[in-house]
Amino acid sequence: MxxxxxxxxxxxxxxxxxxxxxxxxxxxxxxxxxxxxxxxxxxxxxxxxxxxLAKIPELKRIIEDEQNLFIGACSTHSEVMASQLVDNYAPALAEATSKIGSEQIRNTGTIGGNICTAASCCDTAPVLLAMNAAVEIARAENIRIVPLRDFFSFNKKTILEKGDLVTRIIVPKTRPGTGTCYEKFGLREAGSIAVVSVAANLNIHEAFITDACIVIGAVAPTPKISDQAVESLKGKKVHELTEDSPSLEEAGDAAVRDSIPIDDIRGGAQFRRDVLKVLTKRAILRAIKNTEIGN
Ligand SMILES: Cc1cc2nc3c(=O)[nH]c(=O)nc-3n(C[C@H](O)[C@H](O)[C@H](O)COP(=O)(O)OP(=O)(O)OC[C@H]3O[C@@H](n4cnc5c(N)ncnc54)[C@H](O)[C@@H]3O)c2cc1C
Structure with missing residues (x-):
């Protein structure tokens, strides 16, 4: 080769x-x-x-304003992981990037490249989707901003057209009462791509889930928001969502209903469904916990 x-x-x-x-x-x-x-x-x-794109300084900056983080598309996974801003305001993104490939891949691969490849198993997109991130795209003199949920058109396909360059990823900062997390299942602990992944972003007010986003990865042509899991969570009391509770089971089943897994070398479709249910429940419990500890 x-x-x-x-x-x-x-x-x-x-x-x-x-x-x-x-x-x-x-x-x-x-x-x-x-x-x-x-x-x-x-x-x-x-x-x-x-x-x-390696020598363009502005593509490597990670900055903030009052509401958002602006992550330069050419920030490497290691740079995202090491960023204090990401740690403060998007800890699940730091968690997701820490689970990518090996140290060599994390030192070289970038967050922009990860979403532009548009693999359904990519590790940054589930968290970015769960956080309602947007993509800044430059073409000629124009800059446009597209919600990430509209960016992927199919497996390994995006809406990018000739001459388009992703310049920054815009991530709304987590607010108090928000808990996020990323769960990944690969065939090995290190250096393997996701067989199934789940990102959760929960908003909790006075012990009720007021808003939620659950994103499932590697079980559909693109990373996908599970609308049914979200619906099953909204308005639920946090203490209804304990391990093995009917509400938690229902959220796991809802995520499975939204999946369209395939059989491939890494796992069969039914195996993926089974793992998805477990990871969804685990992600919800961990996101609730992260809300409590202020993550
Ligand atoms: C051994 C190995 C292990 C891996 N493990 C994982 C893993 O665990 N998880 C995971 O998610 N991925 C993994 N990957 C895939 C890959 O490393 C990541 O997707 C990485 O983030 C890609 O980023 P890059 O900067 O190298 O992209 P590149 O290879 O430079 O580009 C990828 C694609 O995106 C386009 N592109 C890049 N940047 C832009 C931009 N700013 N605007 C427009 N288009 C752009 C390119 O034209 C190309 O089509 C692995 C790869 C290898 C080789």
Whole structure:
């Protein structure tokens, strides 16, 4: 497996990167290259021009305003994990990135590359969806913001068009009374991709669940918000949701009803359903606990 020939561009401004992607007929953006180069080596993709994003400083910044975190698309998973802002306001995202691949992959792969690959098993999207994140996209002179829930169109497909570059991911900050978490099941503890994953984001006020988002990963063509699990949780009293309680069982079953798992080398569809139920219940219990400890 050798990489095919291509022209390599390393712009230092966003404007130049966007310009190159628009002008060159068959160009691809490259952040860490941990997905792109593997696919090119395997002959699954062929590009005449590769536009590296590695030297554009603004794509690596993690900043905040009153309400949101703005995470530069080229922040590596290790940088996201190490960010104090992420730790303070999106701890489940730090948790999800810490579970990605190996240290080498986390030091090279980026959060933007992770969502642009749009694999249903990718680790950052479930948490970002659960937190109602949005994606900032640049093309030519224009910047637009798209909710992440509208970003994935199918497995490994996004709404990005020629010349589009993801510049930042906008993540609403967690507020008091919010508990989030990420559960991942892989075939090994380290270095394996998700067979099933679940992200939970619960809002609790006076012991009632006032708002919730449950996202299921690797059990549908894209990471998916489980509307049925969300409905089953809203308005529930927290102490109705104890281990093995009927309400918790129902939330787990609801997530399974929203899944469309496949059989593949990592697990059969029924195995995935069984694991999904367990992970959903575990994620809900942990998110409730995280609310109590102020996460
Ligand atoms: C050994 C190994 C283990 C892995 N383990 C995991 C794992 O546990 N969990 C997981 O989720 N993933 C895993 N991955 C997949 C991969 O590492 C991640 O998806 C990573 O985040 C991809 O980021 P990247 O910067 O390397 O993307 P790249 O390979 O640079 O790009 C991926 C795709 O996104 C496009 N792209 C990149 N950045 C942008 C941008 N800013 N705007 C528009 N398009 C863009 C590229 O054109 C390309 O199509 C693994 C990969 C390997 C090789």
């Amino acid at each position: 050798f990489l095919p020939d291509f022209r390599f561009h390393q712009p230092i401004t966003l404007q130049d990167a966007v310009g190159l992607l628009m002008q060159k007929p068959n160009a691809a953006a490259m952040a860490g290259g941990t997905d792109l180069l593997v696919e090119m080596k395997k002959g699954l993709r062929l590009h005449d021009d590769i536009v590296s």
